[in-house]
Amino acid sequence: DIQVTQSPSSLLASLGERVTITCQTSQSISNNLNWYQQKPGQAPMLLIYYATSLQTGMPSRFSGQYSGRSFTLTITSLEPEDIANYFCLQHYSAPWTFGGGTKLELK
């Protein structure tokens, strides 16, 4: 199985701050990774698919990059509505596996 290591597990940030979350995979998965936002009691929402593509309707302050086995989600300027949990998913090889999640909170 492909292991996905996500960091940090929690993050304190201020409004307007640039935020970066990382997922590292145990083997190469090309660009087969998605990023999701999840708010308490709500369904996860797709933010970024295939590592770099912004899902329709998602704000342009969200972006994804990757290099080798390292994937990053960046929020260029944190907004109040961005306070949530974030996780990544590799869909290169079954069983599909998830990062451990990042809880983003306001400083």
Added chain:
Amino acid sequence: EVQLQQSGPEVGRPGSSVKISCKASGYTFTDYVMNWVKQSPGQGLEWIGWIDPEYGSTDYAEKFKKKATLTADTSSNTAYIQLSSLTSEDTATYFCASGGYFDYWGQGVMVTVSS
């Protein structure tokens, strides 16, 4: 608008079974497989398996092969997961997810195993 509407919270006794539903709307149900995901505080997110509603074919993660049974009813655009021989380890929130690769998710169903 794609929607995946899941059934309500479940409480099951140890050793019993529960069945959760996921009703799809806003897209052709048979166009995409339906995935199921478990979310628990201790284990994070785990993929359980998928079902192809058109053919009824399934694939399960090894860990869930004896725990979960996936079915789908194309007449009602509804997918189901049955969890059997419940233990405390099954207490979690269960999501359905569909689309190309987990594009759309249901709101989740909390399953509590308690005597």
